[in-house]
Amino acid sequence: MWMLSFVPDSFLIWIVNSILIAGAIGSFLSFFLLHRIVRWFPALAPYHLLIQIVSAVLLVAGIYFKGGYDTEAAWRDKVKAAEERAALAEKQAAETNVKIQTKIVEKIKVVKENTIVYQDRIKEVEKLIDKECKVAPEAIDIHNAAAKNRKLGESK
Amino acid sequence: MRFLLLIPTVLLAGCLTTAPKFPDIPPELQKACPELQEATQNTTELSKLLDVVVVNYSTYYECRVKIDAWLQWHKEQKEIFDKAVK
Numbered sequence: 035m036w037m038l039s040f041v042p043d044s045f046l047i048w049i050v051n052s053i054l055i056a057g058a059i060g061s062f063l064s065f066f067l068l069h070r071i072v073r074w075f076p077a078l079a080p081y082h083l084l085i086q087i088v089s090a091v092l093l094v095a096g097i098y099f100k101g102g103y104d105t106e107a108a109w110r111d112k113v114k115a116a117e118e119r120a121a122l123a124e125k126q127a128a129e130t131n132v133k134i135q136t137k138i139v140e141k142i143k144v145v146k147e148n149t150i151v152y153q154d155r156i157k158e159v160e161k162l163i164d165k166e167c168k169v170a171p172e173a174i175d176i177h178n179a180a181a182k183n184r185k186l187g188e189s190k
Numbered sequence: 191m192r193f194l195l196l197i198p199t200v201l202l203a204g205c206l207t208t209a210p211k212f213p214d215i216p217p218e219l220q221k222a223c224p225e226l227q228e229a230t231q232n233t234t235e236l237s238k239l240l241d242v243v244v245v246n247y248s249t250y251y252e253c254r255v256k257i258d259a260w261l262q263w264h265k266e267q268k269e270i271f272d273k274a275v276k
Contacts, residue, residue, distance in 0.1 A: 153245075
């Protein structure tokens with residue numbers, strides 16, 4: 035049934051309605067007015083049973099297709115709604131990305147600005163800091179090992 | 191015979207879904223966190239060491255911003271996705 039989705043809606047409903055209407059009219063004429071028609075067109079008399087059968091088949095097929103089309107239409111509506119939700123989700127996801135990207139850039143900018151302020155302050159009080167404190171090489175080793183997550187004493 | 195290959199292609203077209211595509215990741219989140227810096231080995235000046243420590247702290251905060259952003263990104267994108275496929 036899903037393969038019907040390749041057929042345009044308007045064409046499909048036209049086909050279904052044509053079969054249904056042809057079946058309904060054919061059935062009405064062949065079952066209720068056949069004797070009058072035969073009076074005007076005697077050549078149809080030998081085929082009256084065939085006409086009735088074809089009309090009945092068309093009517094039943096038309097009703098069946100009509101039901102099938104309504105089901106197909108309901109599925110198409112569901113797919114359309116899902117597509118709309120997906121499109122909306124993609125739009126929202128893109129907006130969220132822009133929001134988060136902006137937030138990251140702003141926060142990192144603040145971190146970098148603060149770092150510059152701290153470094154400038156260190157330069158300002160450099161002499162004061164270094165005046166009474168001499169760093170032992172072991173302290174540098176410990177710091178560097180911690181910074182690189184190495185074992186103490188392990189070479190680079 | 192080659193045309194028989196078209197049959198599964200046509201039939202599988204019925205398996206197409208309408209789920210939203212996986213969202214892109216913000217460019218800033220695609221960058222790895224930088225390595226921490228080491229102090230100059232032979233320095234005895236505390237100011238030099240402090241300078242490196244400050245840089246390393248800022249590296250940590252940059253990374254923290256990114257991790258927080260990853261958590262926020264996942265939370266918000268999940269909410270959007272769940273709403274779309276509900």
